[in-house]
Amino acid sequence: MMRRPLVPLLVLAVLAALAGCGGRANPDGRLPVVAAFYPLQFVSERIGGDLVRVVNLTKPGAEPHDVELSPRQVARISDAKVAVHLRGFQPAVDDAIEQNARRQGFDVSSAVTMLPSSEHGTDPHVWLDPTRLAAIGDRLAERLAAADPAHAAVYTSRAATLHQQLTQLDGEFSAKLATCSRRELVTSHTAFHYLTDRYHLTQIGITGIDPEAEPAPRRIAEVAADARRLGTTTIFFETLVSPKVADTIAREVGATTAVLDPLEGLTDPDADYFSVMRANLAALTTALGCT
Template identity: 55%
Template sequence: MFTRPLALAAAAVLATGALAACSGADASDGRLSVVAAAYPFQWISERVGGGDVKVTNLVKPGAEPHDLELTAAQTALIADAKLVVYLPKFQPAVDEAVTQNAKDHAFDVAAVQPLSDIVEDGHAGKDPHVWLDPTRLATIADQVADRLAKIDPTHADGYRTRAGALHAELDAIDKEYAAGLKTCQRTEIVTAHEAFGYLAARYHLKQVGIAGLSPDEEPSAQKIAEIISDAKEHKATVIFTEALVSPKVAETIANGAGAKTQVLDPIESLPAGSSDDYAKIMRSNLGQIRAALGCS
């Protein structure tokens, strides 16, 4: 039987646990545990959550998110998190972990921003790179704020205020792209990785991909010859490659077309040690595209 002091202490512990559960907070430090399946979702979760959340990105800096394999510790993080922000069919290991451990606290990004259809190697699929349209990412960030507010009503105003500020910043990036790409000599971007479909659609460009949506896909010799011919026809001056993918094929095409290579970042993951963020990289990408297309 409890003595009175022990009973009071036990009641206090139970009350503290109940309050943490009601507020959605983690008992360790009072912040919500949020798991992001890739960098863009980490960025918006941190911006919306501020100091009220602790965000863990499942993908290490410099790693390809497509190739993610979860550790036991990461699977436990997914199970214990208050919110998991992910995109189905982008990272199969995350899909499996969510299905088994996080159905009741996972946010499916595609549920609020339906993905575009693509055809890759003759098979129909979905393009996951929705964050490269900043207006779509703004809508996703708004939904992250709504979910955090429901989990943690005490800090709801803060989540929604920060989401509003982030939405405004993304709208500003959208306007910069629209103005910067309004008058260009060319509209065709040749990319090593077909990740820029949403960006191209938003700003009335045409993407010509060397490879499909998988960044490590190797194009056939026939495909390379076709792209060289197309690049020459449209007088492309730049073939875009990216930091996390070998530039060899892009360099081969650039040499054949009399062009040069430049990096265009799909912002799937930050390079190790980078101090950049989504907004800075998007603006850098805009500068690269403007130079490549001869925009005034």
């Protein structure tokens, strides 16, 4: 009597076990998710909680615009059940998802109305408007539920909680920025269009969307002249960008400098989206003379 090979039987048993787990690829049973950079990691973890294992493709403290992926990171994208990204912000991530996880990709720009940019077509910094981030969270919950139907109600409930928290944050910004003696903020690069659009402020950027671009001397002189004319007391720079140019303009016009964080990546392990946004709000109310 011929015996059936043992190895194929074992393979079938493993495949059956995986099917019974809803296709979850992690040994601990959690849904594998990749997030392109910090704000997308934040919403993924808030909504997924203990049901997901989120891998951030941008290292903490790294500039996300020009991220390059390792073979291991590309493999993570290939294995992910949901790959959360912002099309056009990180070309290497876009390409890797297109080639390895097209069906699993979730482009968050599809969930909201994006603001225009003369440099890149649209401004990518959508997460700096809490109401837009709330809308992204709602859509992400739908994608997680589709990948893991057994826990759909949990994802929906967590997204509703996050939406409520972001709505509260939006209310704090609206109330504290409603009555300011100045409404113009000078920033090292124009990362804050969504924030200024939402709260009726005006952004004056030393450089454009690319934080690594070097401003021309003529542009530095123009910004300094605007700062003097407007009575600007604070020149803002960012955590991941050198403050050198901001310091130069501040000295020239007799202003101080302060951090305004675009939240592209965290440097403080104890911080999160909410704490950084509230620190931004405190810096703005001081700089703009809000009562």
